[in-house]
Amino acid sequence: MNLKQLEAFQAIMATGSTIGAATRMDLSQSAVSRLLTQLEEHLGFSLFLRRKGRLMATPEAQELLGQVSALVDNLQRVQRLADELRVGRSQRSxxxxxxxxxxxxxxxxxxxxxxxxxxxxxxxxxxxxxxxxxxxxxxxxxxxxxxxxxxxxxxxxxxxxxxETEGVCVMPEGHPLAELSEVTLDHLREVPLVLLGRQRNLRSELDQRFREARVTPQVRVEVHSVSAACAFVAEGMGVSIINGLLARDTGGLPLLIRPLRPMLPYxxxxxxxxxxxxxxxxxxxxxxxxxxxxxxxxxx
CATH class of the missing domain: 3.40.190.10 (Periplasmic binding protein-like II)
Structure with missing residues (x-):
């Protein structure tokens, strides 16, 4: 006994014929008849009487219908859930x-x-x-x-x-550095900065770059997120160095972005x-x- 056989039985009971069941199931009439025969053979008794080309449900078929309908509905739900799970979807996801x-x-x-x-x-x-x-x-x-x-x-x-992306220099609109096509650490000499906190790995790498360039960073504000850095920059508190990916998500703030050289990889x-x-x-x-x-x- 399988789901298709039970669906064929349910469809015949609903439509009164194998032709109607075939249309409902999008199968050929012979396929529906074959499913019904297989189900009857498995059960060991007839579900329909065949009289003058018509099917008449037996008392046994009438008694089975309620249980079969409930079972088919449950199996169809299981199949839908399995299909959803297979493609990464679930009602309980x-x-x-x-x-x-x-x-x-x-x-x-x-x-x-x-x-x-x-x-x-x-x-x-x-x-x-x-x-x-x-x-x-x-x-x-x-x-x-x-x-x-x-x-x-x-x-x-x-x-x-x-x-992998690279560091960029973020500045408010109208900032003098906006005239440059790219910004070096030397350009940031004496420029007020908004930088991420000193306890972060990125800050350690950036401080090392400043030392190598012999530039003392003029840190005016320290923050702990890129969004905070961008907000302070937009208020004119200085310029910041952030990664190029998150620089694309500045919340519509009036900011300009320039590449930082030498490249700082992320x-x-x-x-x-x-x-x-x-x-x-x-x-x-x-x-x-x-x-x-x-x-x-x-x-x-």
């Missing part, structure tokens, strides 16, 4: 993604919206914070994965590299717990997010 706050203005919303367009039953939870916070969210299973700057510092992660990737199996949904969104971010980063 919760996707938890941890990202830097600065990605949530435009970058991530557009990526999530595109992914959810045909996944109406998926719920997405976005966690934000510093890279340390994002790593902890993955470790304590608050997030399925996180988008972070590489290398991640803890050994418990499986890392999926996504892209590598980004997704991190997962090594001991946490990934669902098809997580795999599907991780791949979608990676592809879209690479496309955005390459669209210069």
């Amino acid at each position: 919760l996707l938890r993604v941890a990202v830097p706050t600065s990605m949530t203005h435009h970058l991530l919303p557009s990526i999530v919206a595109e992914f959810l367009r045909e996944r109406e039953d998926v719920v997405v939870e976005i966690l934000t914070g510093s890279y340390d916070t994002l790593e902890r969210a993955v470790l304590d299973r608050s997030a399925d994965f996180a988008f972070v700057r590489l290398p991640a510092e803890l050994p418990d992660f499986e890392v999926q590299p996504v892209l 590598r980004f990737g997704l991190i997962f717990r090594k001991d946490q199996p990934r669902s098809r949904l997580v795999e599907a969104f991780a791949n979608h997010m990676s592809e879209r971010l690479r496309a955005i980063s390459n669209d210069r």
Whole structure:
């Protein structure tokens, strides 16, 4: 006994003929008749009496109909759920993604919206914070994965590299440096700066670059997120150095962007717990997010 046989029985009971059942199931009449014969052979008794070319349901068929209809409905729901799970969709799907706050203005919303367009039953939870916070969210299973700057510092992660970008100089509109096609560290001599906090790895690398260039950075404001740096720059507090990817998501602030030379590289990737199996949904969104971010980063 299989689902198709039960569906054929249900369709014949509903339409009163194999022709009607065939139309309903989008099968040939002979295929429906064959399914009915197979079901009757499995059950060991007839479900219909054949009189003058017509089918008449037996009392046994009438008694079976309610149970068969309920069973077919349940099996169809199981099949739909299996189909959804196979392509990364599920009525019970919760996707938890941890990202830097600065990605949530435009970058991530557009990526999530595109992914959810045909996944109406998926719920997405976005966690934000510093890279340390994002790593902890993955470790304590608050997030399925996180988008972070590489290398991640803890050994418990499986890392999926996504892209490499470079540092840029962000300045308010009308700033004197806006006349330059690219900015060097020497151009930043005596220029007020808005930089990320000294405890961050990026800041250590940047300070080393300033020392090598024999430039003493004139730090006026220290912040702990790219979005905060951009907000202070927009208010005229100085210029900032941030990564080129997040510079694309400045929330519509009146800012200008210039390449920084020599290049300051940034590598980004997704991190997962090594001991946490990934669902098809997580795999599907991780791949979608990676592809879209690479496309955005390459669209210069």
